Amino acid sequence: MSSCVGETVPIDVTDILARLKGLSAAEEFFEVLGISYDPKVLNVSRLHIMKRMGQYLAREDFSDLGDRTVAARACATLERAYEDFATSSPLARRVFKVLEDRDPAKAATPSRTFVPLDSLKPFGTW
Template sequence: MFGIGGLLMNDLSLTEAMEELSSAEDFLSFFGIGFDQSIVHINRLHIMQRFHDYLAQVEAQLPESDEALRAVYQRLLSRAYDDFVHSDAQTEKVFKVFKQSQPGFVSVEQLLGS
């Protein structure tokens, strides 16, 4: 089992174990999700935000047992990672900056009022 700071993660509850995780790589490893480091390096914040977004969508239906909850978390994190394996941050539009509409081209004539 995945360990942090000398503690085996199976000695902790799921919530306690997740509190010890600090990087996208930690989360992916903890949940047993194979990953390409180059994809995570470029998209780590996007992956984690997408995971958070997916969790928010199912928050009301989350199971209570650690085992069932772990399976849900694993599935949603894997889905979030896969989003960026098959796409990119600009296409996925996870953060507000990507959701804003792009300004159109303004010609010099339009600026000068001709």
């Protein structure tokens, strides 16, 4: 993976957060931040990578920072999120609530009690 913020791939750091907010495809984030990626990893884990990047960015305080520093941090968060899923599966990382709530090591707890139809007494004629 290439280094961020113009070390090997020059990128435009001007107002980077606003520009990132306007992107939609995962590939666009990698392109804007000048980060190379394996399409196989991205195809399998794109939503997980982007969600994790958002989680990492939410922990950052960008107030009073210059564009270059903000871009470097944004780049680092995407690289970190990408590496999380390049080295591990989405199931192992459990980014989304549906995966967080379901532990495959535990048996599923039924949310309703099952009552067989033949155990019911008829209330009238069917």
